[in-house]
Amino acid sequence: MLNERQRTEIQRLWARKVQQDSTGVPFSERHRNLAPASAEFLSALISGIGAKKIVEIGGSSGISTIALAAAAQQTQGRVVSLEIEPVRQAESKETIAKLGLSDFVDFRLGDAARTLPLSIDLEFVLIDCEKDDYIRFFDMLRLRSGAVVVADNVVSHRLAEYVAHVRSQPGSTSVTLPIGQGLELTRVSE
Numbered sequence: 001m002l003n004e005r006q007r008t009e010i011q012r013l014w015a016r017k018v019q020q021d022s023t024g025v026p027f028s029e030r031h032r033n034l035a036p037a038s039a040e041f042l043s044a045l046i047s048g049i050g051a052k053k054i055v056e057i058g059g060s061s062g063i064s065t066i067a068l069a070a071a072a073q074q075t076q077g078r079v080v081s082l083e084i085e086p087v088r089q090a091e092s093k094e095t096i097a098k099l100g101l102s103d104f105v106d107f108r109l110g111d112a113a114r115t116l117p118l119s120i121d122l123e124f125v126l127i128d129c130e131k132d133d134y135i136r137f138f139d140m141l142r143l144r145s146g147a148v149v150v151a152d153n154v155v156s157h158r159l160a161e162y163v164a165h166v167r168s169q170p171g172s173t174s175v176t177l178p179i180g181q182g183l184e185l186t187r188v189s190e
Helices: 004-022 036-049 063-075 086-098 112-118 131-140 160-167
Strands: 053-057 078-083 105-109 122-127 143-152 173-177 183-187
Touching (some): 004 063, 036 063, 036 122, 036 183, 053 063, 063 078, 063 086, 063 105, 063 122, 078 086, 086 105, 122 131, 160 173, 160 183
Parallel strands (some): 053 078, 053 122, 078 105, 122 143
Antiparallel strands (some): 173 183
16 A cells, blocks of 8 residues: 555656646657556555566556555565656656665566566566557566456547457456546456
8 A cells, every 4th residue: 555655756746747738748758657546546456466576567757666666565576667768767766766665666678578578477467558559568478377467548548459358368357447547457367
């Protein structure tokens, strides 16, 4: 669960995101972040299931990283944070350090397609990157039986193709949650 310092940082980052959206900052320059309600939910979920091997695909400037790292601190786990944009990741690193969560995050800069095949037995994954990559990255995941995968923006971006894809996986159970921009929560089993 998040503490007050972590919630304050999340609110600071969210306020900037909202301001960027409302003032017409070019999309490529915006800090695209997880909604605060989604961050709160994910931190509680990860803590509740006790996940230790955690990956986020698309950390942006850090809201999701704060939530996942706070949960990893509680489970004594570790987050691998994948981000392709160096400025956003640098800010996330700074915020995570300021919050004393650096020991729980391994930041990796670059294309997730190169890093994902190296991560095995994952217990929790957050997908929050370019929407065209959701299915491709989901299919690359090497998950432990019972793992949970959450994709953000499934309602706001109308990601019906992704939703249909994860729901068609043998042995998986998936539900869309009306939290933040819409989360698709998928539990995967063998």
